[in-house]
Amino acid sequence: MSLFSNRLPSSVLAIGCAVGLTVGAATQTVDARENLRFATSNVGSYGYAVGNVISDVLQRELGRDYALVVQPYPSTSGAMRSVMDGDGEFAYTADVGMRSLYDGDRPYDNYDPERGRLVHTLYVYPMETFMLVPSDIADRFESYADFDGEPIFFTPAGFMNWLNMGRIFAALGYEFNHIEIDSSTVADAFEAGTIIGSAGYTTAGVSLPTYWREAELRADLTAINFSExxxxxxxxxxxxxxxxxxxxxxxxxxxxxxxxxVPIYFAYNVRVDMDEDLMYRALTALYENTDALVDGDPGFGPLAADFVGTQAAGVAVNPDIPVHPGLARFLQEHGQWNDDWIIAE
Structure with missing residues (x-):
């Protein structure tokens, strides 16, 4: 047998061992990283874009021990359920969605989460809901009392701004008479008299949804304000x-x-079993990097202007819903904790 043939197996074995050790070490490193999955709304939605910006900032600030992943879902309720059933860590939601969850309203009636319900954790941007009417009938309206029982399109039924208008009218004691139309036909419905008003909304005070951008090109609009x-x-x-x-x-x-x-506070909330220190670190990292958030999307402007206040406002809308210990610690540290609020256990 030649010298070459005698040495080949040992050389291959040495190389194989080295490669095996390298691959094994790399696998062990990847496996050691903890996944933090953002269950968000569908690709192309604002919630999806926001989730990507937040995850990018947290990936940089939390370091290599964590792998931040954005997972889109067809609906907000689907994203919430996935996290509550253990298939994610951060769930895209809003204060009105949290209310529906804790009240057991559809789509959460008879729902028993496998891992636990969401709690207040991270509020990221507001969406502001208000009323608009055609300018040629604006003199009929002095306040929201003039919408009592009138045919109105409150945005598509079941969506967050529709839910927001529902709680506004309930708080004011006015009849909620929703007329469902295709959102792209608001201007046509105004002209036909099918509706006398419609809810409008902005994201972070600056951005209109596409259908309102189109409607204002075809109709003269007047905003109606609440009375004092x-x-x-x-x-x-x-x-x-x-x-x-x-x-x-x-x-x-x-x-x-x-x-x-009236604002809706959109959030990425977690279950209470998420680590307190990790959530506190995440909140602190975002608080200290609001410039990076705004660079990623200008819709973070209100959050950057008052990060702590936004968290407190999100809790205050539903003060009976428990607060994650990490957020409670953060709010206490910044002097905006209310002793009437409940720390989740």
Whole structure:
């Protein structure tokens, strides 16, 4: 047998061992990373875009011990269920969705999560809901009382702004008479008299949805504001009205220098079994990197302006829902904890 043939097996064996050790070490390193999965809305949605920006910042700040992954779902409720059943860590939701969950409303009636319900954790941006009417009938409206029982399109049924308008009208004691139409036909429905008003909304006070952008090109619109007494009733119900500058969102004059709206606080919330220190670290990292969030998407502007206040506002809308210990610790540290709130156990 030649010298070469005698040495070949040992050389191959040595190389094989080296490669095996390298691959094994790499596999062990990958396996050692903890997945933090963001269950979000469908690809192309604003929630999906927001989830990507947040995950990018957290990946950089939390380090190589964690692997941040964005997982889109067809609906917000689907994203919430996936996390509550253990198939994710952060669930895209909103304060109205959290209310439906804890009240056992559809689609959560008879739902028993495998791992546990979501709790207040991370609120990321507001969406502001308000009312608009055709300008040629605007003189019929002085406040929301004039919408009582009238035919209105409150945005597509079951969506977050529809739910928001439902709780607004319930707090004010007015009849909620929703007329379901294709959202792309708002201007046509105004002209036909099918509806006398419609809910509108902005994201972070500056961005209109596509169908309202199209509607304002075809119809003259006027925003209707709450009366002072209505604003007080909303505050008593835990719904804090905010003012937005319509010139930031609309291309036309909507008749008001400021529009009063009720915000929805969108969130990425987790189950209570998520580690307290990790959640506190995540909140602190985002708080210290709001510039990076805004660079990723300008819709983070309100969060950057008052990160701590946004968290407190998200909790305050549903104060009976438990707060993750990591968020409780963060709010306590920054002086915005309310002792009436409940720390999740």
């Amino acid at each position: 007494e209505e604003r007080e009733r909303l505050r008593d119900a835990g719904l804090e009205p905010v003012q937005i500058d319509p010139s930031e969102a609309f291309s036309q004059d909507v008749g008001e220098e400021s529009v009063w709206a």
